[in-house]
Amino acid sequence: MNLAQKIESCRILMSEVDSNKSKATADLKKSAENTKFFNLYDETISVTLFSYVFVKKILNYNFSPEIQKEFNSCVDEVSRILDSKQVLNIGAFNKRIHDIGSRITSEWTSYSDNATKDYIERLGMCRMFFSNKMEVDRISNAIKAIRKWPLNKKTIEEYIEAKGKAEEIFSKINFDKEVEAFLKKIYEKSATMLDLSDHIINWIKENKFEGNLMLSIKT
């Protein structure tokens, strides 16, 4: 916006504010109801709706049928309010929105934990051998961030990117089932000398991880 446009919009705003000042009456009650609705809309409804649209579009995630039904009903109620420009019984609607919000959060947390658990675990194993540990942590954190509802566009985009990076790391550190089991034991601090099979030792040599592993005596 150039300066002339800024001036023009400012002049309109000044004129409007000034004109409003001369309004004699105001519906305070109606306005208070509306304000409650718009606060609810800004803080909860719009962000939930936005999150859902994105996770559905990008992650192909759908609410469970029960939640979907209730959520649709709430959205229809919002449509009605906006169409009629009239807020009725805002207290009950507020409760419904918060209830459905809690259920959505719970369901999403459960879903996203499962969806990211494997990534987080494998990244933990890779971190032991990866020189740039900060990069592994950043990827891991970006994946974990998806678990927190509601989501925004940035979080989702960073999650998608982090998943791609994690796949890259996994492909670099080539491990089969046996190696994976061995690494899991190390990650859980339960690996022993006996777990060092020929296959494992060869894997260590091939990937030049000799310097990354040390022995210790447990008393």
Added chain:
Amino acid sequence: MNVSIAHKRLNEVLMVDSVNSTQFDFLATHVPFRTIKIKHGITTDRDNESISEEEIYSRYFESDDMYNKHQFIVVEGSSGSGKSHFIRWLYAKLSTSELNKDVVLLIKRNDNTLKSTIKQLLDIPEIKNIKNREAYERLVRANQTISEKKFKDSIYQSFIVEIKNEDKKDCLTSVQKKNLTTLLTNVLFEARMLSAGGPIDRIFHKIISSSGVATEDALFHDEDFRLDIDFCEDLRNSGADKKAIKMAETLISEEDSEMEKIVCSYLNSLVENVIQSCAGIESGDFQQIFKEIRQELYSQGKNLILLIEDITAFTGINQALLSSLEIEHTGLYEDEHLCRLLSVVGTTSEYYRQFRDNYRDRITMQITIEDGAIGNYLDDLYQFFAKYLNAMSLESSTLNEWYKAGAMNSDYPVHRGEFSWSESYTFEGKKLDLFPFTRQAIKNLYFGMKEHKTPRYILRHIIEPTVTEILYDKKHFLRFLCNKQSNLNSMDAGKIMSIVNNMSFADNSEDKELYKSRALAMIGFWGNGTFNSDDKSIAGIPREYFKEFNLAEFANSVGASNSSVSFVDTSSSDNSVVKPDKLQFPQKYIDTEKTISDWHYNNKPFFSSRGEVRDAVCAFVFASINWQQAGIPLKLKESVESSNYKLVAFERQDRAIERALLILKDTDETYNVLCCFNRWLYLGNKSWNYGEYCKDPTISVGNDIYTVTVWLEKHKREFIDAILGNAYGVLPNYIKCGMAMDICAKLLNNDIECHRLSDLSVNNLTISNKTKKIGIGHSGAWDDLLNSIYDAKEIFSVHDFIIGCFNIIQGVGAGGSKCILKYSLVDELLREIKKNRLVIDVSEKSKFPAFATIEKGYEDIKGKLGIVAKSELELAKNKIRELLAYWEFDENCELEESDIRDLLNDIKNFYNEAEQYGITVQSRKNEAEQFRLKAGEIARTIKNLSEDYTSCDDIDIICAFSSNPTKILNDLIAFLINVNNDVENVSSRMQEEKNAQIRKGVWSSDVDPRFASVVDSFNVLKGEM
């Protein structure tokens, strides 16, 4: 003239303030004014009438018709014209008059302080019993117990108080007054003002003096406010207030050269109030005293005649005094019982103009004594000189006796002249000696005065120096006229100089120069304008005068032929030929001759121990060539002459040959010239008069003069070229470099404005370099270069040097502040420099370090011009880009005048509306209007700066930016930044207010506008769900 008496009496007789001399000296030197202009009342249209002083006295002071009339007479004339003399004469006449009913009081100039005036009035014997006398005397004694420092401080503070409490609007603006007050309160400036001899000191003496010693005007002078850069620097370093520094800078600014006069005049307008308040006397006090004195005299049946020598110096009571003098004893004031008042007030024409209009109807007569009144009649002029010379030649007791006996002209005592041949003036049948003057000398000296042809100046500038020289330095008589221009024509002057040149002098050459000047002054001022001579006189001056004035030898050298001057060769008066072996030549001559001979004939080195001969050759060349005529500025010649380089050296010179501009080959011609100068030096004692050595048949003055003259003429061009040095054009390269350096400094400092180098004119070069202007919107590289030029401080001396090089020096003196430039030469050089685009080849540096420094300095500047030009263009580009962003134009878009105007109109409307809606925002309407008026200039500037400069050289770019075109863009950008901030700030505040209104249910329509604001985004999300 009686020298022994004159020794004692000179100072007494020549007291220039006539009221200070004794009565008998006054009358003995008085020359009556034959024509004085009078005018009755200054409002009448009647023509001026010219009458003598005696007629004035008889008509207005003696006449019965006039006796009882109130008179207020003003005697005006320029300083020294004789006003005081006339008033003193009136006083002398009135004092001896038999009009015993009148009290006559003369208030002298040096007795005219505020308190002294009141004291003199109170001292009149007739008013011993005046009522309130004690109170008045207490008034006069007031402030006498306060210490000097305390009282001076009090005066100084009074000025500050006056400035703060007056509301004159015609001198200084209120801001300037505030700045001035701050400057006055600064410790450094205060010390300057309170210093001995300073303005406060003068005013202090004017107030406290009751004994009549305050001779100086109690006023500020322009020079009291003539500050310099060092003082300003001291102010800054001492952490002075910014306002004080600003005022000090205004006072030294060349652009505001009138400021010191304005400040001076302004403070002088407050002097009267300050003096009155510090002296503890109000103007009403004075009027009251005066009124009571007149009442007292009235009660005694007496009248008052008040003669005031000079009202100009009555600072502090002028208005009060003048107002008192206008009050008549009849008509409206008859009931006051005042005595008749006849007042005669002397004043300079300049001060008279200041108060004339206010008293136009009250002044009964105006007497004007014009400059030159005494010279209108030559006889008066001669009488004036004769009387003063006579009075100083007589013992004071002799004149006092004459005075006591009635001072009759018939008894006028006369001293007898020492010389029978000196001229005299006949007064009352008695011959008054005019020695050392002649009538012709008096006439020449009087008409030679450029201005102020008044008695005081005649005494001060003619009689006093002449007599002083006769008394104390007769041997060098007329030394004081040596630098004065006489009417002598150049041919005669040349003859006189030639005669003196051919005379031998025992001492050094300075005596010869002085002798020459004295001879010129004698013929020029004492002579009759010709140079004719006979056996009795030269130029109409009896030969005895020459003998008396120690010019006998000169007179002897001037022949007695009627119309021409013959050279008298004193050395050849004895024609007998003397054998060379009988002559004793000086040893130095013999040694030098041997050296020269060995050098030429035996191929030996030229020993530098013979430097005197070489120096004589150099001095001769420097003195004999008309350098200005040869196109060489005298400044340049002088610079070379005063350097440690020698003009010439000789082949095989043993030392310092590299420090010579020209090496003379070992030829017969050079040998002969060296021999000539050896003789000139040691036989003629630095003259072409070899005296008895001419008896040697091998020595001939004529031949020597001929030899060196021919040699000089033959080699003149070589000498000129040597002075010019590395000149590849009209003048040496260092002058070109200096000029180019000066041009660069002026362009970079924005002292001259020219869009292209070709616009540069000679006038631009004459401007003195001003204080550097840093941080006015140029690029850092520009400011850095300007800093480096100014920090070196060379630029000021380079400018003076360059201007000096083109200064045509007239006469012999090189002093003086005014320059007359040889326009054609400056113009030619400037053209050459412009043609070469300021490129000067200095690969071959000047031999002179001072000049080489100029060349090096310019090389440095020239080397940096490219960077400066580039950064200036870059800066301009950035500024334009920054500016265009406010219209959201890209760089290639042309911003037109209408675009600028439209935006500025919008801005004005914005502030108008904000004001109308009562929104608190600093209005910038006036600034917007100022820029709107400059819209055309801004658009043109942008267009000019956006031009393609790739084909321009660095110097043209510097020229284009010398007028600081980006300044206006900077100013506009700064303004738009402020406006943008204002708009955003107001928008934000309005938005908040609007939101608050909405939350409170104050909506533009019946529906909450928030529904409309979210419905679209909601529907989009819902659709995607």
